[in-house]
Amino acid sequence: MSTLKIENLHVSVKDVEILKGVTLTVNEGETLALLGPNGHGKSTLLAAIMGNPNYTVTEGSIFLDDIDVLALPVDERSKAGIFLAMQYPSEIPGVNSADFMKAAMNAHREKPMSLFQFYSKLQGAYKEMHIPFEMSNRNLNEGFSGGEKKRNEILQMKLLEPKFALLDEIDSGLDVDAMQVVAKAIGEEQEKGRGFLVVSHYARLYDMIHPTRAAVMVNGRIAVNGGPELIQKIDTQGYEWIRDELGISIEKEEQPMNKVSIGVCATREATKDK
Ligand SMILES: Nc1ncnc2c1ncn2[C@@H]1O[C@H](COP(=O)(O)OP(=O)(O)OP(=O)(O)O)[C@@H](O)[C@H]1O
Ligand SMILES: [Mg+2]
Numbered sequence: 001m002s003t004l005k006i007e008n009l010h011v012s013v014k015d016v017e018i019l020k021g022v023t024l025t026v027n028e029g030e031t032l033a034l035l036g037p038n039g040h041g042k043s044t045l046l047a048a049i050m051g052n053p054n055y056t057v058t059e060g061s062i063f064l065d066d067i068d069v070l071a072l073p074v075d076e077r078s079k080a081g082i083f084l085a086m087q088y089p090s091e092i093p094g095v096n097s098a099d100f101m102k103a104a105m106n107a108h109r110e111k112p113m114s115l116f117q118f119y120s121k122l123q124g125a126y127k128e129m130h131i132p133f134e135m136s137n138r139n140l141n142e143g144f145s146g147g148e149k150k151r152n153e154i155l156q157m158k159l160l161e162p163k164f165a166l167l168d169e170i171d172s173g174l175d176v177d178a179m180q181v182v183a184k185a186i187g188e189e190q191e192k193g194r195g196f197l198v199v200s201h202y203a204r205l206y207d208m209i210h211p212t213r214a215a216v217m218v219n220g221r222i223a224v225n226g227g228p229e230l231i232q233k234i235d236t237q238g239y240e241w242i243r244d245e246l247g248i249s250i251e252k253e254e255q256p257m258n259k260v261s262i263g264v265c266a267t268r269e270a271t272k273d274k
Contacts, residue, residue, distance in 0.1 A: 002028040002065050002081070003025060003064075004049075004062070004063075004069075004164045005061075005063045006049070006061075007060055007063075008059060009022040009045070009060035009062065010058045010059035011041075011045070011055050011058070012056045021221055022221060024045075024215060026197050028194065029194075030212040030213065031196040032198070032211060033200070033231055034214075034216075035199075035201065035215070035216050035217070035234055036218055037218065040217050040218055040220065040250075042168070042199045042217050043087050043199070046084055046166045049062055050077060050084040051069075064081065069082070075107065081162050082162060082164050083156070083160055083164070083166065084165075084168065085153035085156070085157060086168055087169045087172070089144075089150075091140070091142045091143070093142050094139060095140045096136075097135065097137070097138055097140050100140050102122075104156070104159075105121075105159055108160060122136060122159070128181075129181060130181050131148065131152065145173075150170055150173055150174055150182065151174075151178060153167075154186070157185075158185060162194065165189065165197075166196075167196065169199055169200055169201070170198070170205070171205040179204070179205065183208035186198075186208075198211065206228070206231045210228070211228050213225070213227060216230065218248055219250070219251050223242055223248050224246070
């Protein structure tokens with residue numbers, strides 16, 4: 001069984017420390033739910049695991065079994081079995097979706113696939129994700145709707161068959177039917193024994209994919225570890241109990257805007273006599 005092990009990870013963005021000592025382990029075959037208030041470092045953690053160069057690791061380690069992940073460039077991390085479905089997938093003008101998938105899949109193999117083999121896999125995955133196959137001819141994510149981008153991320157996960165999939169708010173922007181499609185696809189990969197680190201704010205997705213454990217990130221650290229019951233607690237009570245029960249204050253970002261804006265005054269004026 002493979003293990004993705006993150007220890008005492010410190011990560012900075014533009015010299016501001018965002019992650020302040022994250023320790024987290026995900027085993028193959030389990031699904032870890034990662035929750036936490038906005039802006040507390042969840043996406044930063046996933047980006048650092050995948051190797052986004054905007055995020056500088058200043059301390060700590062990430063190991064996939066005995067592989068030192070931090071020593072590898074992004075493509076080698078992918079080949080080692082790590083996959084990231086991004087919170088905001090980028091639009092890549094000029095890169096055809098099918099060409100992109102073929103290049104990515106072939107990069108993971110010693111010998112390139114035959115065109116027939118590639119197209120039958122590609123068609124199968126589009127069908128399973130309920131994405132019209134014509135979309136494989138469009139440029140990657142260019143002009144895709146929010147939900148199409150998210151389904152396209154899961155399509156890539158299915159085709160690349162990673163050991164560990166990091167899913168960052170994969171449920172945002174999905175309609176009810178698309179959510180079912182995505183949850184089913186995740187379920188099939190769970191059955192194959194993949195490990196998942198899933199970031200979401202809502203119990204709805206988690207109810208469909210049944211995480212084995214949950215963790216809460218606050219102020220760039222894992223403040224709470226627990227079972228899936230943590231998800232329900234957060235869904236009903238929010239995060240304030242972390243401060244009350246654990247004495248961890250939840251740092252809020254400074255709000256530099258003026259409290260009263262012209263818009264507020266104008267609205268008051270317009271609604272004064274109503
Ligand atoms: N590339 C960047 N440049 C500047 N600041 C950044 C960058 N990436 C992240 N940050 C800052 O790091 C902090 C953590 O951001 P992150 O995206 O990891 O939060 P999050 O927990 O994923 O939040 P959310 O739930 O809203 O997605 C935020 O204050 C954010 O503004
Ligand atoms: Mg995020």
